[in-house]
Amino acid sequence: MSTTTTDVAIIGGGGAGCATALHLAWRKARCVLLERGFVGGQASGVNYGGVRQQGRDPAELPIARRAREIWGRLPELIGTDCEFSVSGHLKLARDHAEEAELVAYAETAREYGIELRVIGRNAIRAEYPWLSDQVVAGSFCADDGQANPRLLCPALARAARRAGADIRENARVSDIARDGDGFVIRTADGNEVRSSILVNAAGAWGGEISARFGEPVPIETIAPNMAVTEPIPYFIKPNLGVCGGNVYCRQIPRGNVILGGGRGEADAVAMRARALPEITLAALRRAVALVPRLASATIIRTWTGIEGYLPDDIPVVGPSRTTPGLFHAFGFSGHGFAIGPAIGAIMSELVLDGRSTTPIGALTIDRFGGCDKVGELPDRARSRNH
Amino acid sequence: MSATPAQFRRVAETARPRVAITIDGAPASALAGDTVLTALLVNGRRVRHSDFGDGPRAGFCLMGACQDCWVWTEAGERLRACTTYVADGLAIRTTPEAP
Amino acid sequence: MSAAPPPVIVGAGPAGVRAASVLVAAGLRPIVIDEAPASGGQIYRRAPAGFMRGAAVYGSEAAKATAIHRTFDSLVDRIDYRPQTTVWNLRPGRLYTVRDGVCDELTFGDIVLATGAMDRIVPIPGWTIPGVYALGGAQISLKAQGCVVGARTAFVGTGPLLWLVAYQYLKAGGTVAAVVDTTPFATKARQLFGLLRGGKTFINGLRYVATLRLKGVRITEGAIPVTIVGSTHVTALRWREASGREGSVDCDAVAIGFGLKPESQLADLAGVAMRWNDGQRVWEAARDRDGRTAVEGVYLAGDGSAIAGADAAEIDGALAAYALLADRRVTVPEAAVAELRTRRARLTRFREALDAAFPFPAALAAATADDTLVCRCEAVNAGELRAAARDLDAREVNRAKAFSRVGMGRCQGRVCGPVAVEILAAALGMPTQALGALRAQPPIKPLPMTAAVRLAAE
Ligand SMILES: Cc1cc2nc3c(=O)[nH]c(=O)nc-3n(C[C@H](O)[C@H](O)[C@H](O)COP(=O)(O)OP(=O)(O)OC[C@H]3O[C@@H](n4cnc5c(N)ncnc54)[C@H](O)[C@@H]3O)c2cc1C
Ligand SMILES: Cc1cc2nc3c(=O)[nH]c(=O)nc-3n(C[C@H](O)[C@H](O)[C@H](O)COP(=O)(O)OP(=O)(O)OC[C@H]3O[C@@H](n4cnc5c(N)ncnc54)[C@H](O)[C@@H]3O)c2cc1C
């Protein structure tokens, strides 16, 4: 039983929460991060490891750019690169409609300062002879890459601790109360943290917390289905995706090919997530159809994770509309690993400066108008769905 | 293959019919009922190479548990050597196809 | 179509065969799946067609082997037997298999997991050099392939199987370079009383040791293995005697074994909790004395749930089948069940004495040198594991796996798991069981992509 008084309490030790603690600590704010299990024990530690800007909703692009800059400087910032490599991201079209989609997206990306190179059929064959002739075109973002998700959160948390943050693992938040202008946060182990600011970085569970403060969101749980091969000779340099996203893969230089596609099952309440074999097999077939040489590899592991998904496919990032001092960053909808490092920078600015230097206007929590069911969504929110 | 010393020695059951196979392109001979691993190790001392450059490997558990004996066929199929039996004409590769 | 699906048995060793026979007697037609081409499991593994030695390869166990084989042959028409079929994944009510490079699945209601055991290892520097084999593997090679694993084989480790296999090599005409047992003679002698319960099994053990001595095989007890020498293949084994003196022997093969560990991955996937067996220092799937687990419809039998030997496995198989029947409201012969339980309890006591006589050398495992590989799949050495524990604060074995890749390779930590937890525990100053058990992740054995492309249904 202990009571700690601090400036900022953070719920959730995923990429969003750990990066927030780190940035706050760098700016000498006192903070306590409360993580139910181990830092990076949920989505942030088990994801595919894609670090891409290409393909993101324009609302996320400025954040992705900022994150990319941080990824590149991880060794100087936190003392380790988390196996981040600038391998490029190659998004493939398997028919002409998809090719047109790539061309159109390249235009959009350019407006945000992101250069994509659209590659036609012949050139793609020449550059990537191991792709099947299913591929009709590709779009290459040289600046994108990949990293080892298992390493990021622990590394951020260690750096945050060194900078003075109080990072607590095995500390499940069981109750949050308001005390005047501040918050009283109780954990299941009987401890109490009092803070004037609260950051909700609880991932798939972020909606539970926002709902306590009268701002429910229509969050769902998803579980991207993942598999990895044994090590095979290194030949897939870029991180590969396809239009529609039903298969993606990347190879690390030590040889393993990590691949995903489709969704497994997850239960956010029971905290259980399982890859589904039928989905795995379908993804493997698609991967072999795309990269025939993968046929002679074996799969050695499958897994998934628990991820919060919002119906317009972008997260909630910003201040609460009901509760002064409360800030949200959750519901990253399947692609928050890459932008986690920037979310920390943005949250620290929101908390300490009252505004973010990166535009986040499209990510407000009130865009759902206080509904917690997809069916009740205002059209504005649903129209971004793709 | 006779120049290469063998790892395994046959001490019984040698009256089985011969089976012709190839190992990395070279003709070799095994007996019907041999596992691919036995066939490799009565003809040499190696089954595969470690994926991380720390040397040759020659199987370990011999019962399908350690998974340290997966090889390739010339057609690119994968076989677990200690639990797969040889067949006439089987063409085994102990290294993956070069990229 | 609405009839309950038939019960499934995974494993056709002594446990699986006895389970099948009880279920068949009750009028059911179980599906029996085993990745081996023939029934028998590990100890009573059948030789491929064309082998001539017959039951003689089973030595003192020939009669039991023959009985198991006959039982299975008499059942074959009354079961749905699927040999050469590997179960790679299990979900509630659904089993995923691969056979001849083709994926298939099936629905089940009740399942008996009788998946057996594998060798337990303590890594010795040089243990990945060609010519180093798991002890049970060396025996399989002899029994089922008519081969010895080298021209001169040294045996190192501990446990009754060490002496048995060395003896079998000698008898088969192989050359035994040395038997290096890490357990001191005094430790075994202290268990004399408990070991006597083993009756014939114990007497046989004494006979193996005596024969090896008589034939002038170099034998040392209470020794510490130091290194396996060689580059492209093994050339020698070195150890340190209990007296501190260095010992060494030239050999071109080494068989290592420190007892057995259960193949519990399918039980883990089925959701059965793992429990720590302090005597054997290993995680095993939790079940009651009849093989019932906390997961409805999932039963465990044999060495796959708790290492107790082939006789115990037979009893377990029958008990698990009776439990399954009782849970389906089929009347079971109570007196027979009670008798089986009594016999099983006696074997458990003998096993406990064996465990105490040949303890897993946890301290030796914990002391694995920094530059010795622990995980042969991912080439992770003990130093990297210790670094994960100390610098990255990996206080749980699956965390250590995430950080260091130990146990992340093709074998899913089957080989390195028990050693990794001892190294981590020592590095962190924690009790070994506090590190938890490595979680199984499907596929529990590598799944060729080609198999995923070829589905049986297509
Ligand atoms: C399989 C998979 C593949 C993915 N692939 C990619 C990819 O390639 N690229 C990409 O950019 N993104 C990817 N994502 C998405 C990405 O992983 C997530 O968007 C991101 O990690 C979310 O970070 P987070 O910090 O919001 O959530 P999390 O990492 O889930 O962290 C939230 C934390 O809050 C804790 N928590 C919740 N409630 C409480 C409580 N009451 N008390 C204390 N702690 C609590 C949880 O334990 C958890 O650790 C993938 C996700 C998955 C699951
Ligand atoms: C290599 C080895 C040698 C041994 N030698 C001896 C000995 O000489 N004397 C002695 O007393 N004891 C010996 N033992 C111990 C002996 O195995 C057991 O006492 C006994 O065989 C246990 O019987 P069981 O039915 O529980 O399992 P097992 O006999 O091991 O049978 C398990 C069966 O399950 C199958 N199986 C496992 N997983 C899967 C899967 N995923 N899919 C499909 N099939 C699967 C296996 O192929 C195997 O046939 C040995 C053990 C091993 C591992």
Ligand code: FES
């Ligand atoms: S030698 Fe271990 S799986 Fe083949």
